[in-house]
Amino acid sequence: xxxxxxxxxxxxxxxxxxxxxxxxxxxxxxxHEISRVFFYHDGVNNGSRLTTxxxxxxxxxxxxxxxxxxxxxxxxxxxxxxxxxxxxxxxEMKRNGKDASNIAEGFRISGLGQLIEAGIExxxxxxxxx
Amino acid sequence: xxxxxxxxxxxxxxxxxxxxxPHGTVYxxxxxxxxxxxxxxxxxxxxxxxxxxxxxxxxxQAPEALxxxxxSKTYRALEMYDVEKLFVEQESLAExxxxxxxxxxxxxxxxxxxxxxxxxDQDVVLSF
Amino acid sequence: xxxxxxxNKSPFEKKTMEQCLARLADGDSVLMIxxxxxxxxxxxxxxxxxxxxxxxxxxxxxxxxxxARGLSxxxxxxxxxxxxxxxxxxxATTHERVHSWL
Numbered sequence: 480x481x482x483x484x485x486x487x488x489x490x491x492x493x494x495x496x497x498x499x500x501x502x503x504x505x506x507x508x509x510x511h512e513i514s515r516v517f518f519y520h521d522g523v524n525n526g527s528r529l530t531t532x533x534x535x536x537x538x539x540x541x542x543x544x545x546x547x548x549x550x551x552x553x554x555x556x557x558x559x560x561x562x563x564x565x566x567x568x569x570x571e572m573k574r575n576g577k578d579a580s581n582i583a584e585g586f587r588i589s590g591l592g593q594l595i596e597a598g599i600e601x602x603x604x605x606x607x608x609x
Numbered sequence: 610x611x612x613x614x615x616x617x618x619x620x621x622x623x624x625x626x627x628x629x630x631p632h633g634t635v636y637x638x639x640x641x642x643x644x645x646x647x648x649x650x651x652x653x654x655x656x657x658x659x660x661x662x663x664x665x666x667x668x669x670q671a672p673e674a675l676x677x678x679x680x681s682k683t684y685r686a687l688e689m690y691d692v693e694k695l696f697v698e699q700e701s702l703a704e705x706x707x708x709x710x711x712x713x714x715x716x717x718x719x720x721x722x723x724x725x726x727x728x729x730d731q732d733v734v735l736s737f
Numbered sequence: 738x739x740x741x742x743x744x745n746k747s748p749f750e751k752k753t754m755e756q757c758l759a760r761l762a763d764g765d766s767v768l769m770i771x772x773x774x775x776x777x778x779x780x781x782x783x784x785x786x787x788x789x790x791x792x793x794x795x796x797x798x799x800x801x802x803x804x805a806r807g808l809s810x811x812x813x814x815x816x817x818x819x820x821x822x823x824x825x826x827x828x829a830t831t832h833e834r835v836h837s838w839l
Contacts, residue, residue, distance in 0.1 A: 480830050485735075487839070494745075494771045494802075501801070505822035511830075520635060559642070591646040592615075598733045599619050599650060603829050605743075606736055606837040626836070628756070636839075660756055725762025729738045734836040 482506050483597035484516040487608030489524035490539035491532070496525050499607040500542055507550055515553045515597040516543070518586075520608075523556040523566045528583035540583050547585025554586045555593045615650035621732040623647065624655045627662035629737065631681070632672050637665045638680050640737035645683075648690035655694040656687075657727065658716070663701045666712040684714045698724055739764035741832035745771035745839075748783050757838040758790050766795040768820070768828060774802045779812040791816025799825060 484503055488495035503513050518525050530540050546552045556566060562575070568582040582588065598604045625644055631637035644654060658666060670681040687695070697716040702708060709718065719727060728734060742765055748754040754776060757767065767790070769776055776787060777798035787796065796817045803809050803819070813819070820828065829835050 482829070498745075498770060501822050502825060506826045506829075509823055509826050511826065520639060591643055592649065594643065595623075595647040595650050595652070596615065596617070598623060598735065599615070599621050599652065600617060603835055604733050604735070605829060605835045606734075606839065608736075608837065608839045628839070659760070660752075721759060724760040725740075725765060728760070728836060729740055729762045729765070729833075731834065734740070734834050736837050736839050 480603065481512045481514045481601040483514050483601035483604045485594065485597075485604060485606040485608070486516060486518045486522040486525060487520045487606065489521040490530070492521075493609050495607040495609060496522065496539055496543075497537075499605075500539070500546070502605065502607070503546060503552065507546075507552075513546075513550070513552045514601045515555060515593065516546075517555050517557065517594040517597055518560075519557045519591075519594065520560055521564070522608075523560045523564055526554065526556045526561075526566060526583050526586035527581050529581050544583050544585040552585075556582070556586055556588045557594070558588050558590050561588050620652055622653045622655070622730065623733045623735065624657055624728060624731040626728070626734060626736040627656065627658050627665055628660045630661040630664040631670070632675070632677055636737040637662070638678065640735075641680055641683055643735065643737075644687070644692055645690060648692060651691075654692050655696065655727070655731065656692065657719075657724070658695070658697045659701050659724065660698075661701075661705075663697055663705060663707060663712075666695075666697065666714060666716065667707070668711055668713050681713050687714070696727065739766065739832050741765075741828050741835045742767045743835060743837045744769050744773040744776075745837070747772040747775050749775065753838050754783075758786075761790070761794055763793075766797065766828065766832060768797040768799065768825065769817075770799040770802050770825070774798050774806060774808060777803070777813050777817045778808065779814055784814055787814055788816050797824070797828060 572580040695716045700721045
């Protein structure tokens, strides 16, 4: 079965991103496909490569990036939510005249249409939020 | 991105469940944004307002003094995007001392006992 | 055409659970995750309400979230079945849609 996942909250503050990750791992282990993980609202903060959690804590961003690298999961950050919160990729950096970019490996920035499309083309859409 | 046309050929029933008051959090505004962007996908869209979500449709909202966008006007424009199924739960309104006249837009009232069936008639649930 | 309703808030803090339970349709199930797992315990103030919901609907609780909160071996409502993440995935496939009550 094809799952799409929606993550509405940022890392470390709320369990939503952790729950979404654990669900994704279990779904992949069961032989299902995760067609897309869409990060919305504060959820886009999961895609910053500049986070440095303490060594004895989980690294939420790296876990997601590994899922993209190892399993080909499409990690999409909502562009409007990113712009409001200072999450910037190379393209956005140039377009908006910023002096840095901070998107982690495996994540890409795109529009809300990607969420709708994921809902349409997957068998199930599962939302994790507050 | 905002203008993209969906050519995948799938039409699904998508329900947006709105249960939170506007302005205190961003979710009401984002739900509306998603509905507007989603209009380009030509899907069968329903918006459902439950619990504090009914306050999203309240007339006379004036958030401008807080420098917030007054997006309550946009609900009246949804028709132009072919989003015509707006459901409000009757009990949610009554519990909050509101009536249909207090709302910015014409809606269809649904009884609490029928909400589950309305949701079960859908393919995708987006909750905000 | 049943729905898996996912709850993540404690009924002792928010009304979300009661708001969800009031809108269940025939055949719907409820899964408690994150802070909602506290509702699965026996002898709480809402135990009898949940037991009666459990007579008409399947109720589930996510074990890793119970364990994280020290509640794995606490007595639970008889109506509630325990699942792990693979069980959560399974439930998502056996219901036609998943509705997270945020």
